Amino acid sequence: MGARDQHGTGAPWGDEFRAVGKSLRKIEGLSKATGEAVYADDIMLPGMLHAKLLRSPHAHARIVSIDTSKALALEGVHAIITGADLPICYGVIPWTKDENALAVDKVRFIGDEVAAVAAIDEDTANAAVRLIEVEYEVLHSYFDPNESLVRHEPAIHPGNKHGNISKRVELEFGDLESAFASADVVMEEDFVFHGSTHAAIEPHCAVARASADGLVTLWSSTQITHYVQREVSRVLGLPQSRLRVIQPTLGGAFGGKSDPFSLEFVVAKLALITGRPVKMLWTREEVFYAHRGRHPMQMRYKTGIKKDGHLTGVEATITIDGGSYSSFGLVTTYYSGQLLTGPYDFPNYRFDSTRVFTNKPPCGPKRGHGSVQPRFAFEIQLDELSEAIGMDPIEVRRVNDIGENTKTVNGQRVTSNGFGRCLDEVERASEWKTRRGKLPLGTGLGVAGSMYISGTNYPIYPNDMPQAGIQLKVDRSGLVTAFTGGNDIGQGSSSVVRTILCEELGLDPLDVRVVAADTDLCPVDLGAYSSRVTFMVGNATIDACRKLRKQIVEAVAAKWEVDAKRVYLGSGEVFDTEQRETKITTREAFEIAEAFHDTLGSTGAYNTPTLGGDYRGGSIGASPAYSFTAHVVEVDVDVETGMIDLKNVWVAHDCGRALNPMLVAGQMEGSAYMGIVEAVFEDHKVNRFGLHSGPSLLDYPLATALDTPELHALIVESIDPEGPYGAKEAGEGPLHPALPALSNAIYDAVGIRLRELPFTPGRVLTALRAKAALDKETKGASC
Amino acid sequence: MLAMSTPISLELSINDDRVRASVPAHWTLLELLRYELGLTGTKQGCDKGDCGACTVLIDGKPQLSCLILAANAEGKKVQTIEGLQPAHRKAGGVGLDPVQDAFDRCGALQCGFCQSGMMLSARALLNENPTPDRTEIRQALSGNLCRCTGYTQIVQAVELAIAESTGAEPESPSWSDGNPWKSTTSLSGKNGGDA
Numbered sequence: 001m002g003a004r005d006q007h008g009t010g011a012p013w014g015d016e017f018r019a020v021g022k023s024l025r026k027i028e029g030l031s032k033a034t035g036e037a038v039y040a041d042d043i044m045l046p047g048m049l050h051a052k053l054l055r056s057p058h059a060h061a062r063i064v065s066i067d068t069s070k071a072l073a074l075e076g077v078h079a080i081i082t083g084a085d086l087p088i089c090y091g092v093i094p095w096t097k098d099e100n101a102l103a104v105d106k107v108r109f110i111g112d113e114v115a116a117v118a119a120i121d122e123d124t125a126n127a128a129v130r131l132i133e134v135e136y137e138v139l140h141s142y143f144d145p146n147e148s149l150v151r152h153e154p155a156i157h158p159g160n161k162h163g164n165i166s167k168r169v170e171l172e173f174g175d176l177e178s179a180f181a182s183a184d185v186v187m188e189e190d191f192v193f194h195g196s197t198h199a200a201i202e203p204h205c206a207v208a209r210a211s212a213d214g215l216v217t218l219w220s221s222t223q224i225t226h227y228v229q230r231e232v233s234r235v236l237g238l239p240q241s242r243l244r245v246i247q248p249t250l251g252g253a254f255g256g257k258s259d260p261f262s263l264e265f266v267v268a269k270l271a272l273i274t275g276r277p278v279k280m281l282w283t284r285e286e287v288f289y290a291h292r293g294r295h296p297m298q299m300r301y302k303t304g305i306k307k308d309g310h311l312t313g314v315e316a317t318i319t320i321d322g323g324s325y326s327s328f329g330l331v332t333t334y335y336s337g338q339l340l341t342g343p344y345d346f347p348n349y350r351f352d353s354t355r356v357f358t359n360k361p362p363c364g365p366k367r368g369h370g371s372v373q374p375r376f377a378f379e380i381q382l383d384e385l386s387e388a389i390g391m392d393p394i395e396v397r398r399v400n401d402i403g404e405n406t407k408t409v410n411g412q413r414v415t416s417n418g419f420g421r422c423l424d425e426v427e428r429a430s431e432w433k434t435r436r437g438k439l440p441l442g443t444g445l446g447v448a449g450s451m452y453i454s455g456t457n458y459p460i461y462p463n464d465m466p467q468a469g470i471q472l473k474v475d476r477s478g479l480v481t482a483f484t485g486g487n488d489i490g491q492g493s494s495s496v497v498r499t500i501l502c503e504e505l506g507l508d509p510l511d512v513r514v515v516a517a518d519t520d521l522c523p524v525d526l527g528a529y530s531s532r533v534t535f536m537v538g539n540a541t542i543d544a545c546r547k548l549r550k551q552i553v554e555a556v557a558a559k560w561e562v563d564a565k566r567v568y569l570g571s572g573e574v575f576d577t578e579q580r581e582t583k584i585t586t587r588e589a590f591e592i593a594e595a596f597h598d599t600l601g602s603t604g605a606y607n608t609p610t611l612g613g614d615y616r617g618g619s620i621g622a623s624p625a626y627s628f629t630a631h632v633v634e635v636d637v638d639v640e641t642g643m644i645d646l647k648n649v650w651v652a653h654d655c656g657r658a659l660n661p662m663l664v665a666g667q668m669e670g671s672a673y674m675g676i677v678e679a680v681f682e683d684h685k686v687n688r689f690g691l692h693s694g695p696s697l698l699d700y701p702l703a704t705a706l707d708t709p710e711l712h713a714l715i716v717e718s719i720d721p722e723g724p725y726g727a728k729e730a731g732e733g734p735l736h737p738a739l740p741a742l743s744n745a746i747y748d749a750v751g752i753r754l755r756e757l758p759f760t761p762g763r764v765l766t767a768l769r770a771k772a773a774l775d776k777e778t779k780g781a782s783c
Numbered sequence: 784m785l786a787m788s789t790p791i792s793l794e795l796s797i798n799d800d801r802v803r804a805s806v807p808a809h810w811t812l813l814e815l816l817r818y819e820l821g822l823t824g825t826k827q828g829c830d831k832g833d834c835g836a837c838t839v840l841i842d843g844k845p846q847l848s849c850l851i852l853a854a855n856a857e858g859k860k861v862q863t864i865e866g867l868q869p870a871h872r873k874a875g876g877v878g879l880d881p882v883q884d885a886f887d888r889c890g891a892l893q894c895g896f897c898q899s900g901m902m903l904s905a906r907a908l909l910n911e912n913p914t915p916d917r918t919e920i921r922q923a924l925s926g927n928l929c930r931c932t933g934y935t936q937i938v939q940a941v942e943l944a945i946a947e948s949t950g951a952e953p954e955s956p957s958w959s960d961g962n963p964w965k966s967t968t969s970l971s972g973k974n975g976g977d978a
């Protein structure tokens with residue numbers, strides 16, 4: 001880690017923070033309140049065409065021929081393209097580029113993109129799509145991941161070295177055999193995590209314009225502008241410098257807008273062909289096909305524990321259903337094992353994770369990428385082990401807390417750690433000690449914990465350049481503008497940048513603008529994923545501010561003919577610390593600096609230190625800082641109907657330092673909601689023909705304000721040594737414990753262990769009946 | 784198809800303006816607002832009545848504009864998110880409609896995509912019942928899906944708007960000892976909403 005990346009954790013220019021820690025409004029909040037904010041589908045360009053896709057009706061088939069002549073003859077149709085027009089493969093991970101914008105040779109799931117039409121309006125484009133004739137040769141389809149593990153002909157990706165295996169990772173640390181031999185209790189069980197999807201309320205949309213000089217501008221609802229620029233320019237054969245990618249205001253993402261998507265390539269290509277702007281807006285149904293949601297996983301966990309509560313070892317075997325393409329799957333496969341090694345200390349660990357291809361919509365990263373599923377399994381098993389040794393489940397979690405400034409069993413460096421305080425907080429707020437195990441039948445409390453990354457030092461494509469870059473422009477008007485490649489996806493990243501500028505330069509928030517996620521204007525930033533933004537963009541912003549401040553202070557000191565150390569800037573006014581009556585406004589200081597240095601500006605950057613275990617894959621999951629979370633869930637279970645009523649979630653999260661507590665709480669609540677409702681309401685699946693079981697927000701129900709429990713955000717601050725003022729992530733970590741804590745609460749309520757998601761009324765009733773039968777049997781036996 | 788696009792001429796009342804438009808007969812009110820009138824504050828999340836993002840007020844009642852043909856909005860008063868602040872100003876108010884201001888101050892506007900509809904549902908509720916309790920608030924907003932917030936800061940925003948209209952002290956959120964929503968945009972204490 002370079003010196004430029006360490007900035008201290010306290011208030012920079014005095015005893016107290018001015019802006020950090022305040023629940024300021026969001027920078028773009030009012031534009032959203034009034035309907036003024038421009039999202040991708042709000043963009044209307046003169047002469048704009050509308051594009052639509054033909055999608056595959058088969059789960060797995062070879063394309064024999066495509067005839068577009070009838071469609072092309074339709075009045076109002078301007079262009080039609082197929083896979084032959086965009087033959088270059090892409091994929092977000094450089095080693096697994098296995099996607100085409102439009103199918104080349106074969107289709108791999110129902111909904112795979114086959115051809116695209118640009119027409120005068122959407123109706124005409126839809127009519128033309130229906131006129132395209134495609135002949136398919138249907139192939140054997142794979143819907144069961146267990147079949148893909150063993151059967152490789154026909155291969156879903158014929159070029160793939162390992163048949164239908166997408167990725168396998170096997171890692172072992174320590175000695176499992178003696179770990180289990182030394183345990184007092186060993187449990188081995190199976191867990192099933194269903195699939196779930198992001199369902200951001202804004203459907204994907206992209207608009208492209210090609211200007212006469214060959215420059216292409218692409219507006220897209222993406223959360224990673226940089227990767228879209230890299231992949232779209234490569235597939236189109238354009239130099240990156242000729243493709244400008246802009247992320248307009250984004251209507252939610254949650255990981256579901258982190259891959260480059262077919263529509264981005266297609267609108268850019270169609271704009272180049274037609275010479276007219278082209279828009280494509282996906283229907284809600286299409287968003288379900290595009291998916292990239294949470295991978296279904298079948299997990300076997302074996303864990304050993306001693307009577308004193310200490311864990312001796314953990315072994316996991318995981319089958320991951322990847323769907324039809326690789327997406328981020330290489331990382332998912334590593335994360336499914338690599339991210340389980342905290343917040344608990346266990347000296348022995350082995351995992352064997354295999355991701356397979358199936359003929360279903362492709363899975364990818366969803367909030368808590370790859371680690372929500374293992375966490376679900378492990379935290380339930382931990383609850384069962386606690387019961388087996390007769391220890392309170394919170395106490396067991398305390399006993400195993402890995403603590404701070406240490407290393408995990410797989411070699412990840414842990415610095416700050418507020419997990420113990422998270423447990424204290426949920427225990428206190430839920431009145432755990434007086435209520436758990438003592439509530440009436442049907443009501444219960446459950447606990448779970450977790451750890452998550454604040455960015456990772458693995459930058460998707462290996463390079464030595466900064467992961468986050470920012471540029472500042474300042475002038476005599478008193479305005480400071482920050483240009484950041486960081487994607488504000490609603491989580492507040494531009495607001496974080498503004499808070500830091502206010503803190504470092506003594507500015508009023510209204511004197512700060514943030515221009516974000518426009519590749520022509522902003523330095524490269526790797527975008528909004530892996531919970532990296534606050535940590536990395538925040539540190540880059542501090543870096544840029546300190547350089548700028550130095551210039552300003554130097555100019556003022558020269559003007560006042562005093563030592564620069566005497567010039568204070570940081571509270572809206574600039575003064576001589578030894579002669580307080582010598583003072584000017586910040587704006588006047590900018591004027592002096594502009595005269596002294598000429599036009600002002602600065603850049604800032606952040607890169608991670610070298611991190612990770614010394615083995616292949618050891619850097620995947622290595623983060624400069626980890627966040628910690630604990631949940632207690634309160635639930636009511638109706639034993640007659642099997643209905644689950646979610647009452648309360650207490651979510652305590654160690655976010656390092658809360659730069660804006662209100663925004664941190666919003667992330668914690670949003671995460672807790674997303675996790676707990678996916679356990680009860682959601683199930684992303686296909687039927688036996690591979691057809692999506694219900695690609696609508698009615699058939700894939702999202703929880704309403706009435707279904708969502710009361711969420712109680714409890715912020716814990718551990719002050720991370722390397723985070724910006726000590727901050728860490730808050731956008732994904734707080735999701736993880738929700739699902740297992742719910743399962744554990746259901747056990748407390750009615751005595752059934754649910755190890756398979758989702759928790760439908762049918763599953764609850766079946767488990768209740770099985771329990772009743774067992775109770776009867778044991779009772780009968782004892783009579 | 785072009786043939787489907789036979790236009791019809793409509794005369795509507797949108798945000799208190801009399802508006803004339805000519806759109807294809809099968810267009811919904813949502814399409815008319817967004818793609819003909821440029822009132823893009825009304826959002827489309829599903830186009831089939833499942834999400835609530837397209838909610839507008841028709842004669843004061845929250846309705847899904849994706850399920851209403853543009854032609855069927857004739858003779859009715861349509862209010863969109865763009866009309867909320869101007870209506871508040873016309874009625875002698877300053878700044879934003881208190882619902883909009885409270886949503887912003889409470890952090891409810893994460894991605895914001897659901898929020899035009901959400902704020903209009905909240906506005907309609909408060910017009911009908913100025914002091915609803917939490918269950919009534921949740922009920923009134925249950926037709927508007929939000930994927931970002933978990934609804935907590937939305938409910939807090941509505942409760943803050945109610946508290947401020949009655950002069951009561953709002954209930955503190957779990958993450959703050961006092962009322963954290965007093966501080967706004969300006970570090971010197973000015974209300975950014977009035978800026």
Ligand code: FES
Nearest residue numbers: 830832834835849
């Ligand atoms: S767009 Fe109208 S309900 Fe979703």
Ligand code: FES
Nearest residue numbers: 894895929930931
């Ligand atoms: S704020 Fe994003 S969906 Fe509600």
